[in-house]
Amino acid sequence: MDLYKVGMRVEVVGHSDGFWNSYYGAKVLRVDRTKLRVRYDQIVDEDYGEYTVEDVDLKHIRPYPPESFDINYRLTVGDDVEVYDRDGWWRGEVVFDELDDELMVYFSYMAGDDEEEFGTFPYDDVRIHQEVKQVGKGFEWSHVKVAGPK
Template identity: 35%
Template structure:
């Protein structure tokens, strides 16, 4: 899929320590068939004066996923948790009255999040979105 200037996207980092994370960005320009300049919406330069811009490979970019509303999450549901300015892929492993416990395989951590910092994890493959949630879990 080719993106154009102004498209809202997410960038999937493949760098060590950031694997399993997605960051909101906007396409600034296409450099060639496989590279884009993006400007992150939540990440800033070291001096914190400007939004961070970066050259990324086309394989690291996907459109912003559509919102999927759910009644609740169930154990082992694959989710994205918003933390450290990005979305991190994990699995639901438990729940207390007001938080879900999410396990992150990439860092071998379990952290708790309120529902408003979670979303259904979706994969972008062959120009289509897919989710592993069972249909009766959606609103």
């Protein structure tokens, strides 16, 4: 359990209807055996006007991902990405990158919902999707699907 520490930045993985494939930044306030108490970076409790504090099961937590594997990498069609929107990061796939400073992203899990399946986002709001696994007393990150450097 010494993987997570008080003060550490983490992401809470969306785990309820309408929030699948999303990640929300938070700071660890307390560590228990199976849960972490976190304070979200962006989600505000409307009743109190403060950032929401919640106890979250460890299976819905991941450490905050590294900023980038390669700062020279340019996102392109086919890349598995996360887009910052509505206070969190939402997983999608780049489907068009010929716009000036924006990428068009497809969200397959929204197909058939009332939500938009496609969106156009500035490069600054898009990051490569990375998966994490525990390795010893630390974490190892890897890309899921990357089309290749441009």
